[in-house]
Amino acid sequence: MAIKYYWEDFTPGRVFETAARALSEEDIVRFAREYDPQTYHTDVEAARSSPFGGLIASGWQTCAVMMRQMCDGYLLESSCVGSPGLEELRWLKPVRPGDALHLKTTVIESTPSAKQLNRGTILFLWQALNQNGEVVLSMRGRQLFLRRTPA
Numbered sequence: 001m002a003i004k005y006y007w008e009d010f011t012p013g014r015v016f017e018t019a020a021r022a023l024s025e026e027d028i029v030r031f032a033r034e035y036d037p038q039t040y041h042t043d044v045e046a047a048r049s050s051p052f053g054g055l056i057a058s059g060w061q062t063c064a065v066m067m068r069q070m071c072d073g074y075l076l077e078s079s080c081v082g083s084p085g086l087e088e089l090r091w092l093k094p095v096r097p098g099d100a101l102h103l104k105t106t107v108i109e110s111t112p113s114a115k116q117l118n119r120g121t122i123l124f125l126w127q128a129l130n131q132n133g134e135v136v137l138s139m140r141g142r143q144l145f146l147r148r149t150p151a
Helices: 025-035 044-048 059-073
Strands: 015-017 085-091 100-112 119-129 135-146
Touching (some): 025 059, 059 135
């Protein structure tokens, strides 16, 4: 795939948004049975008596959906060469069956590498929003990108 986005294209304040993806009850239960088998993710009846009052998606599933949306939104068309990790991860609201999530990516900071002149680091704020515009998950982290023109 051709590279569309280099480090220079991620200027502070730039925003990327994706199309929404709905999570069905089946999606939630299938993921949870494999990766996070707590009853409020896997059992509709048991979830009713949980503090959530019903079935909810695993926060890790919400992260996985965001990762896919990140790839589809910009990452697969970029010069990204990895990530040193997250600085913050917050699950703010439960994601329920039928919720449609979209990703909003905001560039916070752009820093050229002092050691590797062909790359730089971008600090992002990633937010998953539901169909009501409510932020259900928020992450802050960095990704490394090659520069279009090395310093």
